[in-house]
Amino acid sequence: MINKPGWIKRIFSGVEDYHRTMTSPERYRRFRRTLTLVMIATFLIPLILTTMLSYYTYRSQMLNNLRWNAESATKTIEAFLSELQTVLAYTVNEHTYKELIDQDNLNKVYHRLKSHYPGVVDLGIIDHKGIQRAYAGPYELLGKDYSDRECFTGATASKIFIGIVEMGYRKVPHFAIAISFFNQDAGQNWVFRSSIDATTLDKYIDKIGAGPTSDIFLVSRKVKPLLQSTSQQYGPPLSPYPFELPHNSLGVTISEERGVWDYVVLKAVSYIEGTPWALVLLKHGYLYGKDWSFFKARLFFIVMISTVLALLVILQITKLFVGRIREADEKRESMMAEIEHTSKLASIGRLAAGIAHEINNPLAIISAKTGLIMDLLEFSEDFKYKKKIGSEINGTSNAVERCKVITHRLLGFARRMDVSLESIDINSLMREVLSFLDQEALYRGIHVDLDLGDSLPIIESDRGQLQQIFLNLVNNAIDAIGKDGKVIIKTRQRDQSSLQIDVMDNGKGISQDIISHIFEPFFTTKDSGEKKGTGLGLFITYGIIKKLGGHISVRSTVGVGTTFTVILPIKTNLSRRVHDVESKSTGS
Numbered sequence: 001m002i003n004k005p006g007w008i009k010r011i012f013s014g015v016e017d018y019h020r021t022m023t024s025p026e027r028y029r030r031f032r033r034t035l036t037l038v039m040i041a042t043f044l045i046p047l048i049l050t051t052m053l054s055y056y057t058y059r060s061q062m063l064n065n066l067r068w069n070a071e072s073a074t075k076t077i078e079a080f081l082s083e084l085q086t087v088l089a090y091t092v093n094e095h096t097y098k099e100l101i102d103q104d105n106l107n108k109v110y111h112r113l114k115s116h117y118p119g120v121v122d123l124g125i126i127d128h129k130g131i132q133r134a135y136a137g138p139y140e141l142l143g144k145d146y147s148d149r150e151c152f153t154g155a156t157a158s159k160i161f162i163g164i165v166e167m168g169y170r171k172v173p174h175f176a177i178a179i180s181f182f183n184q185d186a187g188q189n190w191v192f193r194s195s196i197d198a199t200t201l202d203k204y205i206d207k208i209g210a211g212p213t214s215d216i217f218l219v220s221r222k223v224k225p226l227l228q229s230t231s232q233q234y235g236p237p238l239s240p241y242p243f244e245l246p247h248n249s250l251g252v253t254i255s256e257e258r259g260v261w262d263y264v265v266l267k268a269v270s271y272i273e274g275t276p277w278a279l280v281l282l283k284h285g286y287l288y289g290k291d292w293s294f295f296k297a298r299l300f301f302i303v304m305i306s307t308v309l310a311l312l313v314i315l316q317i318t319k320l321f322v323g324r325i326r327e328a329d330e331k332r333e334s335m336m337a338e339i340e341h342t343s344k345l346a347s348i349g350r351l352a353a354g355i356a357h358e359i360n361n362p363l364a365i366i367s368a369k370t371g372l373i374m375d376l377l378e379f380s381e382d383f384k385y386k387k388k389i390g391s392e393i394n395g396t397s398n399a400v401e402r403c404k405v406i407t408h409r410l411l412g413f414a415r416r417m418d419v420s421l422e423s424i425d426i427n428s429l430m431r432e433v434l435s436f437l438d439q440e441a442l443y444r445g446i447h448v449d450l451d452l453g454d455s456l457p458i459i460e461s462d463r464g465q466l467q468q469i470f471l472n473l474v475n476n477a478i479d480a481i482g483k484d485g486k487v488i489i490k491t492r493q494r495d496q497s498s499l500q501i502d503v504m505d506n507g508k509g510i511s512q513d514i515i516s517h518i519f520e521p522f523f524t525t526k527d528s529g530e531k532k533g534t535g536l537g538l539f540i541t542y543g544i545i546k547k548l549g550g551h552i553s554v555r556s557t558v559g560v561g562t563t564f565t566v567i568l569p570i571k572t573n574l575s576r577r578v579h580d581v582e583s584k585s586t587g588s
Ligand SMILES: Nc1ncnc2c1ncn2[C@@H]1O[C@H](COP(=O)(O)OP(=O)(O)OP(=O)(O)O)[C@@H](O)[C@H]1O
Pocket: 472, 476, 477, 480, 505, 507, 508, 509, 510, 518, 519, 523, 524, 525, 526, 532, 533, 534, 535, 536, 537, 538, 539, 562
């Protein structure tokens, strides 16, 4: 007894039942279903887990790359702005208020700055009221009022201020860096202001180059953000950016969105410190790069191919496996039934032969005594009951004769355990058998057809016993037809080791309720009419066939006819057969 874990036993409870109970197609179907599901699950679960793991590893690697790109882009822009701020702060601190307000001097400072930083559009000095008191640059902006502009209010409040990109008085996108300084002469805080061309940001961002699959740009930190640099997807600076910015202003925030045509867009947003801007880095799903598409296609391909292959193999294996189990179960069941049947017949046979032997002597005595009575009656003078007694004694003799036939047949069969083997051509044996029955068939108008197979192998068997088998079968066929009909005897090689002989008739057939009894001794339906049956023909036939290592089966349809099929071995392994029959009959 194998000790299986309980859960496996529970899953396969259906199969366990198979071995204990009768075979039913539904149960095999259930077993096959369970087995298929268990095998598919055993295969698919690790495959799915591995696939998911590879997918997530690849994805997290990609997200890390994106994060790293966004961080380094943010740092580069921060470094650029911090350098610009330092230079501007240095310029303010290096000059006195008077030097800054002097137009020639301011022009010089402007040109020097512009030669290093071509993005610088102009410089201006704004007094504490917000009026531009000095200006160096290409526009006419002297005396302009900046009092309500963010750059003025912002710088006044926090020393250094960077403004969002706007058109302002210049009508080109630019942003301002404003630094507040203390005018010692006036005793007030004034503002040093520089406008920077917004395209400078584009140039910087282009230099960062996050790859062909990316769109990288700056947006203003507003509820409805505006572009601060050019975006491939959303257009030039000051175009609206259609998404809200994340609330978390620390580090890089990564999110996934559905873009045009439902393609996945990976988005990294990072706030740039000390500025009113956030950096946005978009990676388009369909353009994640050939790597990503290739990876996904390969993964999908591998999963599909292995799943299809596994399904095919699993279905075939379970079909084969369940088929074999079913075949084995059926074989075992029919073997059990046959052993049961054979041993039942053998024990009834032994009992019958025993009884036949016992009643043989009393029958001989009865026969002798009735003979004596008949003789005595013959020689005695006439008396009143002489005729009556004579006919009664006749009846008794007939009954004794019938008993004698039965005991003779039974004892003949029981005694003839010895088999004498010789080489037999089954076709000529059939012709011989038929010659015994020719007259009877002719008399009853029955046509016997021989359908004999070509070049059949010579078999090794007992001629006398084979004759008896086929005499019984053909006699039964003739009896079943009665008058006018057809019997066909067909011989064929069944396989390498056996021949098959079919005896077919178009007689009355055998009904379902009696077909299982026809091989039993004394079972007969011929119990009336002139030719009473003993019911021993098929019983003896069955016994002989088993003894010769063969097999007999019957198929019949009431009103259509009956076919008896006899299978005989080409070479009889007699010692083994006799032993088999004996051991089966003793029930061992
Ligand atoms: N070819 C057949 N067609 C129809 N019924 C058959 C056929 N062969 C046998 N049977 C049935 O099987 C029964 C048993 O046959 P079996 O040969 O053992 O005995 P029997 O023929 O009745 O008697 P006996 O063989 O002593 O003449 C028959 O009585 C008959 O009902």
